[in-house]
Amino acid sequence: MNFTKRISAAVLVLAALGLGGCAGMTHQEKGTATGAVIGGVAGSVAGGGMLGTAAGAAVGGVVGHEVTK
Numbered sequence: 001m002n003f004t005k006r007i008s009a010a011v012l013v014l015a016a017l018g019l020g021g022c023a024g025m026t027h028q029e030k031g032t033a034t035g036a037v038i039g040g041v042a043g044s045v046a047g048g049g050m051l052g053t054a055a056g057a058a059v060g061g062v063v064g065h066e067v068t069k
Contacts, residue, residue, distance in 0.1 A: 008044045027068055030068070035065065039058070040053050043057060
């Protein structure tokens with residue numbers, strides 16, 4: 001496993017662990033966080049590397065925020 005894949009995997013694990021603290025979040029905040037995680041995974045798979053993961057997480061967060069309005 002190369003360095004970029006290790007970093008991407010670490011980011012995804014940290015994001016997943018962060019979602020464990022969603023108990024006090026509103027429905028819209030949960031949608032934003034979930035969208036960011038799913039987008040990050042999709043960006044990592046599609047674009048690879050840190051930039052693909054970050055871009056996917058940003059787009060997924062916006063989509064998740066808008067869908068749960």
